[in-house]
Amino acid sequence: MNTATLPPDLRPLLESGLATLGLDRSFATPLLDYLALLLRWNKTYNLTAVRDPREMVSKHLLDSLAMHPYVDGLVASGGALADLGTGAGLPGIPLAIVKPGLRVTLVESNGKKARFMREAVRQLGLKDVRVAESRIEALDEPGAYAAITARALATIPLILELGGHLLADGGQLLAMKGVHPVEELDAMPAGWTLRTSHPLRVPGLDAERHLVVVTRN
Numbered sequence: 001m002n003t004a005t006l007p008p009d010l011r012p013l014l015e016s017g018l019a020t021l022g023l024d025r026s027f028a029t030p031l032l033d034y035l036a037l038l039l040r041w042n043k044t045y046n047l048t049a050v051r052d053p054r055e056m057v058s059k060h061l062l063d064s065l066a067m068h069p070y071v072d073g074l075v076a077s078g079g080a081l082a083d084l085g086t087g088a089g090l091p092g093i094p095l096a097i098v099k100p101g102l103r104v105t106l107v108e109s110n111g112k113k114a115r116f117m118r119e120a121v122r123q124l125g126l127k128d129v130r131v132a133e134s135r136i137e138a139l140d141e142p143g144a145y146a147a148i149t150a151r152a153l154a155t156i157p158l159i160l161e162l163g164g165h166l167l168a169d170g171g172q173l174l175a176m177k178g179v180h181p182v183e184e185l186d187a188m189p190a191g192w193t194l195r196t197s198h199p200l201r202v203p204g205l206d207a208e209r210h211l212v213v214v215t216r217n
């Protein structure tokens with residue numbers, strides 16, 4: 001893939017961030033391939049508001065990857081993950097890159113974004129990833145997923161309303177949030193339990209981040 005146009009300092013920046021997150025530096029190559037593709041498509045399709053390549057490393061790649069330990073159990077058990085309102089594939093594509101064997105469905109209703117992701121999945125050779133071009137609430141796969149992820153999508157009650165049907169019994173919502181979302185959790189519907197809210201440290205990002213884990217009772 002053509003990563004030659006990327007600024008030369010991106011690779012060391014990304015490799016250092018991967019090391020901080022406990023991930024192998026070798027993942028920098030496919031992650032930069034994805035970034036290069038995203039930058040190229042962003043010129044014609046409005047895929048993400050963040051357009052500076054250095055900012056994309058911290059705000060998109062490393063931010064998505066900061067939750068990677070939470071999907072290790074899925075790789076081990078073979079459980080599937082649905083990334084809801086994934087946009088250009090965040091966090092689903094970076095997670096799939098660093099967790100070979102993780103089965104991911106990228107759920108997105110925007111046709112241009114879905115088209116970009118189909119191309120990215122093909123070019124990156126992500127064999128266990130599929131794109132579902134669909135409204136979340138219309139995805140007819142009840143109970144098919146051991147976990148759902150959501151980043152910059154909606155409040156926790158709304159995420160559960162849209163996509164709760166996709167989770168198997170005991171399944172987990174892994175919601176990426178900024179500050180700990182007290183009000184959202186106060187409004188959580190019946191049938192769901194807050195398991196944990198864990199602060200995440202994202203290399204290169206000076207902002208509060210939390211991973212909120214909610215389980216179906």
Ligand SMILES: C[S@@+](CC[C@H](N)C(=O)[O-])C[C@H]1O[C@@H](n2cnc3c(N)ncnc32)[C@H](O)[C@@H]1O
Nearest residue numbers: 085086087090108109110134135136151152153
């Ligand atoms: C703010 S973007 C976040 C994208 C990505 N998760 C990220 O972190 O960059 C929210 C995305 O969710 C999609 N979306 C919103 N509601 C949706 C729904 N009900 N079904 C499917 N996609 C939806 C939008 O099209 C948009 O691409």
